[in-house]
Amino acid sequence: MGVPAFYRWLAEKYPMVVVDVVEEEPVEIEGVKVPVDTSKPNPNGLEFDNLYLDMNGIIHPCFHPEDRPSPTTFGEVFQCMFDYIDRLFIMVRPRRLLYMAIDGVAPRAKMNQQRSRRFRAAKDAADAAAEEERLREEFEREGRKLPPKQQSQTCDSNVITPGTEFMAVLSVALQYYIHLRLNYDPGWKQIKVILSDANVPGEGEHKIMSYIRGQRNLSGFNPNTRHCLYGLDADLIMLALATHEVHFSILREVVYTPGQQDKCFLCGQVGHLAANCEGKVKRKAGEFDEKGDAIVPKKPYQFLNIWTLREYLEYEFRMPNPPFKIDFECIVDDFIFMCFFVGNDFLPHMPTLEIREGAINLLMAVYKKEFPSMGGYLTDSCTPDLNRVxxxxxxxxxxxxxxxxxxxxxxxRQAERIKREKAQAKRGDDLDPHVRDDLIVPIQRFQGSRLASGAVPAPYEQNGSHKDNKERNNRARKAARVSTPGSSIAAAIVEAENDLEAQERDNKEELKSMLKDALREKSDIFNSENPEEDKVKLGEPGWRERYYEEKFGARTPEQIEEIRRDVVLKYTEGLCWVMHYYYEGVCSWQWFYPYHYAPFASDLRDLGHLNITFELGTPFKPFDQLMGVFPAASAHALPLQYRRLMTDPSSPIIDFYPTDFEVDMNGKRYSWQGIAKLPFIDEARLLAEIKKVEHTLTPEEARRNSVMFDMLFVNGSHPLSPYIYSLNSKFGHLPDKERNEIKEKLDPSASGGMNGYITLRSGDPCPPIFRSPVDGLEDIMDNQLKCSG
Structure with a gap:
């Protein structure tokens, strides 16, 4: 759907749905940091029962954070995640349940998007590495020192995919974190913690929704349960609406604040809108202290309150003289369904509708206008009425x-304006006033007595480049310090070393800024000497025929009609599949949309005659999914024999892993907005080749490739603890295969209203010592936790 676009639309149209989060900070007393006591009332005036974390919205920001240097080890990533979760927990303070959901194997419909993203990431990383190497060589030719490149475990973010070694270690790290907090933090003592790691099939947010749906339909569930869901995806708002739970909030970082329309959501700078963005990186100015550490304020957070959004929607969809009594819950379902047309993770974007062009407003206006003649709602629970659609x-x-x-x-207009501005920039008409010769104060004025007394010269000379002047000024500062009375040789050496480090740090930051600029410039089609020609020309007569010719390869009117019918069938299947996925879960693990492009809105006709059915099937194994979504550049994350299938030129499926591929700009400005035209995976061929090498897996690799269950953790003082202890006493002596089949039903009165079954996990449910998987963190020596499946 596009996070910035949808969230921006929502916050602008319904400003009262978002509320700033009040955060309580740890206090420092005589140099000792005192953590926040989360057992105390929430300062936001709300008490939440359950907090759900879509963990991919935490893992990715910790892998490449904006407010600190990028981590180089998995241990640093884990420590960052622990701090991240602590901060979220302090904001929300759940009283009954914390549910942490990591993306497991996804349905095939999602895997196509994952495949596109990961291939694009590998291609972009290769382009960035080549450009960085070019800039480093340029710096070296100029005699400018740079710190050596650091080896990093986090250079390939594609490892954030089920089945990789990183995801296996992440699960252990989170188990350690849960043990740490449940043992020692008073705010955690009486809550249950569920960890659904990457070996549990399903996307994180949909595992959370499946849990909520399952609970609300069983006895013991409190209809006034207060839910809070953290995550970065726009579809979380739709999923929360789809639960029809009133007491529901979405917690997220502030990405858009009403009244900040002059701030560009592409580059984050004020003074222009995204439509006018040239992609220039914001200049560094006072963002680093003397140690070179980033001084970036914490990102603020907001609650998006679903109950307020429901009130807005109820007001928005008022209709004079409706043909029958309106059921607002059905209106909510229809609103969710309509929003699928402006974008979702499972179908390509329909060319007709763009959020930034007011598409959702148009959909709502048409819905209200056509409602009397439609004869009813667009949907019935999870099933669209195709005639009304x-x-x-x-x-x-x-x-x-x-x-x-x-x-x-x-x-x-945009193209003409940008070309005009770029032409002006080349002529020097819009030089930054800070670097114009007529406004530069010559450095010579400051030579003489002020320089001898240690005064720092002006930042620029009249002649020479900015980089040359920086070098001269650094030397001048050094000379000034050395000539200061009372300075020693040793002090001068220390000063010189500090200057060298500062210089290297400045050069590194400048290289990063130049790299961002260069990559942005390369991705901008307005900088291309031979921009891709728009052959479809939407808006000019004949656009429909040209679209099917260019995008689908149709050549005759008969071919166009044949392809249009199939595209409409598959797209309608997709709409039905997505609706079912949101409301009841996966209805087919194997179904996917087999085209790179969507039909037009006006193409969706004769829908009532379509026969839409699905077969459930089974999810891929983790390694199967890795083989389906990874480019060859990420083959290092797979076992050796699997790797060879991706990289050996003689591999029978080597055609699934192109090193280069076409990116269709499809009317967009930046290359990252284009469509990667990758070949779709032939599932039968893929699985047949994998089956031949599956026997080569080690026991540890086989475990990473297996399907597991959610893990439940409670403190020894929790009412559920005796149930887990009793289960272990009765069946703990059985072999793992047999004990995993033992299930015991939960008592909602003991579990705080939670229904379900608990099983025994492999190993000790309460190990007396839990070893730390993260360097620098201590082992837990007196563990009091109970864990079950």
């Missing part, structure tokens, strides 16, 4: 010509 989307399609014509005019 056709009526609705055809009404939307009637606006297509106007939408495309307006888009073409705006795109043309």
């Amino acid at each position: 056709e009526h609705f989307i055809q009404a939307v399609g009637s606006y297509e010509d106007k939408i495309f014509q307006k888009r073409a005019r705006l795109h043309q």
Whole structure:
């Protein structure tokens, strides 16, 4: 759906849905930091029962954080994650449950998007490495010192995928963190913690929703349970609405604040909108202290309150003289379904509708206008009524010509303006006033007595480049310090070493800034001497035929109609699949949309005659998914024989792993917005080749490739603890295979209203010592935790 676009639309249209989070900070007394006591009331005036963490929204920011240097080891990533979760826990302070969900194996419909992202990431990383090497050589030719490149375990973020060694170690690290907090933090003592790691199939947010759906339909569930869900994806808002739970909040970083329309959401700078963004990196100015550490304020957080959004939607969808009594819960379902048309993770973007062009407002206006004649709601729980959907989307399609014509005019204006501004920049008309010769104070003015007394010269000379002047000024500072009365040789040496380190640090920061600039410039089609020609020309007569010719390879009117029918069938299947996924879970693990492009809104006709059915099937194993989504550049994360299937030129499936591929800009400005035209995986061929090498896995690799269950942790003082202890006493002597089949039903009165079954995990459910998997953190020597499946 596009996080910045949807969240921005929501916060602008319904400003009261977001509330700033009040954070309580740890205090420092005589140099000792006193942690926040989370057992005390929440300073936000809300008490939450359950906190759910979509862990991929934590793992990725910790892998490449914005407010600190990038980590180089997995241990640093884990420590960052522990701090991250601590901060979220302090904000929310759940009283009953903390549910931590890591993405497991995804449905095939999602894997195509994952494959595109990971191939693009590998391609971008290779381009960035080549550009960085070029800049380093340029710096060396100029005699500018740079610190050596650091070896890093985190250079390939593709390892954040089920089945990799990183994900296995991450699970152990999170288990250690849970043991640490449940043993020693008073705010954790009476809560249950569920960890659903990467070996449990399903996307993190959908595992959370499956848990909520399962609980609310069983006895003992409190309908007034207060839920809080943390995550970065826009679809979490839709998923929260789909639960029909009133007491629900989404916790997230502030990405857009109403009233900040002049701030660009692409580069984060004020003074222009995204449509006018040239992708320039913000200049560093006072962002580093004397030690070179980043001084970046903590990102603020907001609660997006679903109950307030529901009130807005109820007001928004008021209709005079409705044909029957309105059921607001059905309106909510229809709103969620309509939003699928502007984007989701499982279907390509429909060319008709763009959030930034007001697409959601258009959908809502058409819905209200057509509602009396539709004869009912678009959906019935998880099932779309295709006749009504056709009526609705055809009404939307009637606006297509106007939408495309307006888009073409705006795109043309933007292109002309940007070319004009770039031409001015080349002529030097818009030089930054700080570097214009007529505004530079010559450094010679400051020579003489002030320089001899240690005064720092002006930052620029009249002649020479900025880099040359920086070098001269550093030497001048050094000379000034050495000539100061009372200075010693040793002090001068220390000063010189500090200057050298500072210089290297400055050079490194400048290289990073130049690298960002260079990569952004290369990705901008307005900088290309031979920009990709727009052959479809949406808005000009004949755009539909040209679209199917260019995007689908159709050549005759008969081929166009044949492809259109199949595209519409598969796209409609996709809409039904997504609706089912949101409301009841996966209805087919194998189904996927087999095209790179979507149909037009006006193409969705004759839907009532379509026969839509799904077969559930089974999820891929973790290594199967890795083989389906990884490029060859990430083959290092797979076992040797699997790796060879991706990299050996004689591999029967080597065609699945192209080193280069076409990126269709499809009317977009930046290359990262384009469509990666990768070949779709032939599942039968892939699994047949994998089966031939599966026997080569070591026991540890086989464990990483297996399907597991959620893990439940409680403190020894929790009412559930005796149940786990009793289960272990009765069946702990059995072999792992047999004990894993033993299930005991939970008593909701003892579990705080939670239903389900508990089973025994392999090993001791309460090990007296839990070894730390993270360097620098101590072992837990007096563990009081109980753990079950």
